């Protein structure tokens with residue numbers, strides 16, 4: 152069935168017809184400019200463009216200056232064509248792995264202030280499983296999972312200045328829906344990847360690296376010589392924490408559930424390791440000569456919280472930052488009194504909420520990787536279609552380091 156053409160469609164058709172003719176014959180035609188109404192329509196309804204060629208579509212969506220036939224010449228191949236639909240991993244309801252669906256969905260329209268990123272790699276983070284299961288409430292359904300990726304900017308809303316198509320970038324954004332081939336992201340949350348850092352490594356280190364870096368310095372305020380303990384020390388955040396803690400001069404104890412993981416934690420800077428199936432509190436007492444731990448980093452949550460309160464040192468900082476074993480249940484605040492425990496439940500976003508803080512922490516993180524001071528261990532790169540397997544693996548406790556999805 153043929154749908155009636157909207158006025159904007161008609162105007163688009165006129166523009167495309169003229170443009171196509173002029174580009175195939177000459178490059179000296181006078182400039183063609185989509186009207187403001189047409190431009191808004193294009194940005195709000197990218198699927199309406201499925202009938203035009205990818206090059207014209209990209210130019211129409213990305214141009215912020217009057218549209219000129221010259222922009223469609225072969226010299227603009229740095230701009231990847233943007234299709235009208237893409238592959239993505241969505242959930243229509245909360246549940247187990249079975250609710251993850253690999254689907255064809257429309258490429259999202261850009262809103263003011265956003266750029267469209269063609270995701271090359273998206274990060275798997277434990278938090279994605281919380282949104283899938285319902286531990287954290289979804290903002291709505293269907294929900295495209297994922298909050299971090301690295302790739303290339305392929306389109307920018309006209310309101311965006313500075314960041315333009317072709318830029319290699321990394322981002323973390325709560326609402327990005329990064330388990331997808333394309334994501335619309337606020338330009339203020341996107342950071343260029345410096346030369347010397349691969350797109351894969353940038354995706355692999357971003358959220359978990361910013362988490363480890365800001366939690367050590369701002370939440371834990373770790374000082375050289377302090378006793379620190381990292382739970383799940385061979386995990387994504389854990390492996391980065393132990394390396395960074397060692398580099399700031401802390402004494403580092405790592406816990407993990409297998410000997411292989413403990414070996415990896417030792418290789419990455421944990422001077423002491425404890426198997427989490429052992430009596431961790433007793434071992435800590437032995438290792439620290441009864442002092443206890445000055446700063447504990449706990450992303451495991453429910454299973455380890457009580458032990459944390461037992462092994463924390465006087466005036467210690469307990470940084471509880473995750474729920475890998477379940478959320479910490481409500482408890483009496485009086486439990487903090489005997490040792491003057493400072494308890495924090497931080498979220499990384501709070502430490503990079505301004506552009507200045509985001510740029511500062513990102514560039515410090517990138518520098519650590521580029522200079523070789525921080526090793527980024529990638530457990531496995533999964534095809535986007537295998538996100539279900541990737542989530543199964545991270546939940547199974549069999550992974551170490553970072554899990555990535557290859558989106559394009």
Ligand SMILES: NC(=O)c1ccc[n+]([C@@H]2O[C@H](COP(=O)([O-])OP(=O)(O)OC[C@H]3O[C@@H](n4cnc5c(N)ncnc54)[C@H](OP(=O)(O)O)[C@@H]3O)[C@@H](O)[C@H]2O)c1
Pocket residue numbers: 275276277278358359362383384385386387388389406407408409412427450451454472473474475476477497498499500545546547548549550551552
């Ligand atoms: N607050 C924030 O801003 C923030 C930011 C990033 C990450 N996080 C949190 O940091 C934690 C680590 O995240 P990640 O992505 O790097 O994951 P990960 O550490 O690679 O994987 C989770 C690890 O937790 C341990 N674990 C203990 N009990 C578990 C259980 N019952 N089920 C599954 N795993 C269990 C496992 O290590 P062992 O087998 O060695 O025990 C497992 O490998 C998560 O809690 C995450 O939510 C928080």
